[in-house]
Amino acid sequence: MALYLPILRRKIGYLAMMNSTLSNFKTSFLSDKNSITTPDFCNSFSRRFHSSKADNLFDFMHNGGDSKELNFPGGIVKFTSQLKFLADVPEERVHCYRVLDDSGQLISNDFVQVNKETAVKMYKDMVMLQTMDTIFYEAQRQGRISFYLTANGEEAINIASAAALSMDDLVFPQYREAGVLLWRGFTLQEFANQCFGNKEDNGKGRQMPIHYGSNKHNYFTVASTVATQISHAVGAAYSLKMEGRDACTITYFGDGGTSTGDFHAALNFAAVMEVPVIFFCRNNGWAISTPVSDQFRSDGIVVRGKAYGIPSIRVDGNDALAVFSAVCMARTMAIREGKPVLIEALAYRAGHHSTSDDSSKYRPIEEIEWWKEAQNPVTRFREWLQGEGLWTTQAETELRDSARKEVLHAIQVAEKAEKPTVKEIFTDVYDVLPSNLRDQEKSLRETIERHSQDYPIDVPL
Amino acid sequence: MLGVIRRRVACKGNPALNLEQGIRVIASRAFSSTAKEMTVRDALNSALDEEMSADPKVFLMGEEVGEYQGAYKITKGLLDKYGPERVVDTPITEAGFAGIGVGAAYYGLRPVIEFMTFNFSMQAIDHIINSAAKSNYMSAGQISVPIVFRGPNGAAAGVGAQHSQCYAAWFGACPGLKVLVPYSAEDARGLLKAAIRDPDPVVFLENELLYGESFPVSAEVLDSSFCLPIGKAKIEREGKDVTITTFSKMVGYALQAAEILANEGISAEVINLRSIRPLDRSTINASVRKTNRLVTVEEGFPQHGVGAEICASVVEESFGYLDAPVERISGADVPMPYAANLERLAVPQVDDIVRAVKRACYRSSSLAATA
Numbered sequence: 066m067a068l069y070l071p072i073l074r075r076k077i078g079y080l081a082m083m084n085s086t087l088s089n090f091k092t093s094f095l096s097d098k099n100s101i102t103t104p105d106f107c108n109s110f111s112r113r114f115h116s117s118k119a120d121n122l123f124d125f126m127h128n129g130g131d132s133k134e135l136n137f138p139g140g141i142v143k144f145t146s147q148l149k150f151l152a153d154v155p156e157e158r159v160h161c162y163r164v165l166d167d168s169g170q171l172i173s174n175d176f177v178q179v180n181k182e183t184a185v186k187m188y189k190d191m192v193m194l195q196t197m198d199t200i201f202y203e204a205q206r207q208g209r210i211s212f213y214l215t216a217n218g219e220e221a222i223n224i225a226s227a228a229a230l231s232m233d234d235l236v237f238p239q240y241r242e243a244g245v246l247l248w249r250g251f252t253l254q255e256f257a258n259q260c261f262g263n264k265e266d267n268g269k270g271r272q273m274p275i276h277y278g279s280n281k282h283n284y285f286t287v288a289s290t291v292a293t294q295i296s297h298a299v300g301a302a303y304s305l306k307m308e309g310r311d312a313c314t315i316t317y318f319g320d321g322g323t324s325t326g327d328f329h330a331a332l333n334f335a336a337v338m339e340v341p342v343i344f345f346c347r348n349n350g351w352a353i354s355t356p357v358s359d360q361f362r363s364d365g366i367v368v369r370g371k372a373y374g375i376p377s378i379r380v381d382g383n384d385a386l387a388v389f390s391a392v393c394m395a396r397t398m399a400i401r402e403g404k405p406v407l408i409e410a411l412a413y414r415a416g417h418h419s420t421s422d423d424s425s426k427y428r429p430i431e432e433i434e435w436w437k438e439a440q441n442p443v444t445r446f447r448e449w450l451q452g453e454g455l456w457t458t459q460a461e462t463e464l465r466d467s468a469r470k471e472v473l474h475a476i477q478v479a480e481k482a483e484k485p486t487v488k489e490i491f492t493d494v495y496d497v498l499p500s501n502l503r504d505q506e507k508s509l510r511e512t513i514e515r516h517s518q519d520y521p522i523d524v525p526l
Numbered sequence: 527m528l529g530v531i532r533r534r535v536a537c538k539g540n541p542a543l544n545l546e547q548g549i550r551v552i553a554s555r556a557f558s559s560t561a562k563e564m565t566v567r568d569a570l571n572s573a574l575d576e577e578m579s580a581d582p583k584v585f586l587m588g589e590e591v592g593e594y595q596g597a598y599k600i601t602k603g604l605l606d607k608y609g610p611e612r613v614v615d616t617p618i619t620e621a622g623f624a625g626i627g628v629g630a631a632y633y634g635l636r637p638v639i640e641f642m643t644f645n646f647s648m649q650a651i652d653h654i655i656n657s658a659a660k661s662n663y664m665s666a667g668q669i670s671v672p673i674v675f676r677g678p679n680g681a682a683a684g685v686g687a688q689h690s691q692c693y694a695a696w697f698g699a700c701p702g703l704k705v706l707v708p709y710s711a712e713d714a715r716g717l718l719k720a721a722i723r724d725p726d727p728v729v730f731l732e733n734e735l736l737y738g739e740s741f742p743v744s745a746e747v748l749d750s751s752f753c754l755p756i757g758k759a760k761i762e763r764e765g766k767d768v769t770i771t772t773f774s775k776m777v778g779y780a781l782q783a784a785e786i787l788a789n790e791g792i793s794a795e796v797i798n799l800r801s802i803r804p805l806d807r808s809t810i811n812a813s814v815r816k817t818n819r820l821v822t823v824e825e826g827f828p829q830h831g832v833g834a835e836i837c838a839s840v841v842e843e844s845f846g847y848l849d850a851p852v853e854r855i856s857g858a859d860v861p862m863p864y865a866a867n868l869e870r871l872a873v874p875q876v877d878d879i880v881r882a883v884k885r886a887c888y889r890s891s892s893l894a895a896t897a
Binding site: 235237266267268269271272276278279280285286288290293295296297298299300301302303304305307308326327329330331333334337338489492493494495496499500501 | 585611614616617619621622623624625626627628629630631632633634635637652653656657661662663664665666667668669670701702704724725726757804807
């Protein structure tokens with residue numbers, strides 16, 4: 066019995082958390098050497114709720130003297146007598162899932178088939194996204210809009226991931242996912258209206274360009290705050306779970322966003338709460354001028370999923386079919402299990418961070434050019450599409466031509482349209498316009514009337 | 527002296543048998559005709575219970591709200607009644623659960639997020655302001671955020687600098703938020719129910735020392751449909767010589783001060799703000815136009831405080847009616863010290879209010895001459 070006491074003492078330390086008294090334990094255990102009975106104090110605990118499967122609280126007691134493992138809080142752990150640390154750097158990095166090779170040839174038979182119409186729509190939207198990005202970027206350079214952000218190099222990430230989702234799935238974007246909205250049916254005119262902040266903007270001119278949002282398309286309005294959408298996606302997924310809907314949420318963020326507190330809390334929480342959310346990391350190598358080597362030292366983002374108890378995969382972000390398959394699978398897993406999934410798509414930010422950036426200042430132009438040419442996601446998918454007989458050079462010329470015309474037209478219309486009225490300064494602060502804002506609006510209108518020469522003519526009243 | 531007794535009794539959580547309660551009962555009897563009493567804690571608990579029962583979309587989230595029955599027992603019994611999906615115990619991450627709560631509110635649910643104290647809300651303040659308060663505006667009405675952030679605010683007793691700050695002024699500055707500050711059990715019930723039902727994000731600032739205090743409640747207050755309007759202040763005590771505006775725990779202190787002043791021939795009108803944002807400027811100004819003198823009382827830091835805003839409002843709208851400069855009473859401009867004697871000096875006491883009122887009435891010499 067004396068041999069067992071040291072073991073008991075350690076266990077008592079744990080038990081003490083459960084409001085037991087040492088003497089109770091000793092008397093009930095020591096009095097009956099031969100059988101392991103449940104001590105009296107166990108009945109005095111408050112009831113614990115198990116919303117997920119948890120270990121039997123008293124498993125620790127039934128080790129039977131075996132010292133190869135122990136049921137610590139958190140579960141059974143095997144012991145080792147080796148003083149060895151886990152390596153900081155893995156011997157081999159996690160492999161990257163790919164379906165098409167650099168020249169668009171199929172190299173996998175483990176992927177989700179895309180039907181013809183979807184494949185062609187995917188390609189067309191990728192081209193439209195590219196065209197839209199190029200022309201809007203130029204428009205900013207010409208001073209016609211104040212700001213723009215392109216998705217150069219991430220067309221496959223945008224379109225292929227969107228294609229794998231259903232319209233019921235809720236999208237929580239960062240800011241480089243306009244393609245997802247494009248796929249869902251947001252028109253070029255609507256994009257242009259938001260960038261120009263005109264009266265037709267369904268954002269009522271409240272936000273700077275590229276901060277799109279559309280309830281109709283289940284795409285939550287872009288906010289400038291980095292990585293806050295990750296927590297929001299988890300909360301909304303909780304709501305979906307409570308509703309019992311056949312849908313999930315997906316949230317996008319970059320390599321930089323994974324350094325934030327929100328990323329950590331959201332992933333940890335999602336795993337504990339068990340909610341259907343897809344965490345999609347666009348690891349494009351850069352957070353403005355910060356390369357990933359200055360952002361983290363882990364093997365990218367995919368290994369972090371394991372740390373939180375979340376199934377994860379690394380995919381080639383320039384491979385539309387790989388992204389499509391991964392998201393399809395992730396969606397099925399998330400909804401069926403009601404648990405989070407992490408996808409890390411490796412890519413390269415071929416454009417500058419935004420129109421406020423000139424990335425040639427911190428990275429070699431040759432590097433940018435190489436990625437644009439050799440690993441272009443649009444080119445690669447086109448090559449596969451052509452190989453399947455679904456696309457031709459003529460179709461390409463026609464598409465590029467019409468896309469360009471459409472974008473230019475949308476910009477021209479948006480530029481000429483009226484700006485939102487003065488009343489929109491005050492609406493939507495609260496659900497109902499409060500009296501102080503009503504008074505302020507009245508006072509503003511009176512001032513404008515009295516001093517009309519001091520106010521710009523193009524602000525409608 | 528009274529202030530000291532009240533604080534000691536409040537710390538022990540034993541509201542029975544003290545002078546202060548006697549005074550309060552006298553003061554409040556003029557306004558309600560009932561025998562039933564309820565603590566602020568029970569008022570909050572019953573309000574949460576009723577709203578959760580009425581609407582399955584309402585759920586609670588926070589540290590220790592479930593199994594532990596709430597760090598201050600405000601959520602006692604709710605886990606048993608509604609289950610772990612509606613009373614969610616969280617890991618230690620205010621930023622995390624505030625963000626998750628906001629996300630849930632973005633898509634249909636009505637979360638009530640508890641901060642163990644509002645000092646910890648600073649970890650989550652980006653989500654409160656940028657994700658909750660501004661969302662309806664930034665999304666042009668597409669994203670509404672019917673969320674409530676609640677918890678104890680301001681000084682407790684002997685908890686030091688990082689547990690004692692008052693956040694009324696900071697949150698009160700933000701458009702898009704509503705900020706409520708209940709005092710009595712009736713306030714607690716009515717305002718919390720209103721907050722949960724409101725489609726806008728609400729910051730609900732309670733006070734730890736008030737949790738154990740009992741207040742009379744009428745049958746109307748106990749009814750499950752009871753609700754107080756947001757943005758209306760309550761005149762706790764009518765008067766004609768000076769207006770005292772205050773909120774939360776300081777309402778009790780102001781009422782005590784008013785009683786002392788009445789014995790000296792000064793009739794003070796005590797306004798319980800109930801709502802910092804929207805601020806009930808019309809009630810405040812109407813009162814000042816009647817009394818011609820104003821003293822603002824708050825526990826928080828002096829610079830950019832609630833009193834500063836009230837003073838500006840009165841100067842803008844009722845300048846001609848003021849017979850004396852506005853007096854502001856606030857906490858000291860120092861992080862809250864711990865030692866009991868220092869803490870007492872760092873927060874307003876009843877005598878401070880009495881002295882300030884007398885100064886406003888030109889019954890005593892200026893501030894420089896008093897301690």
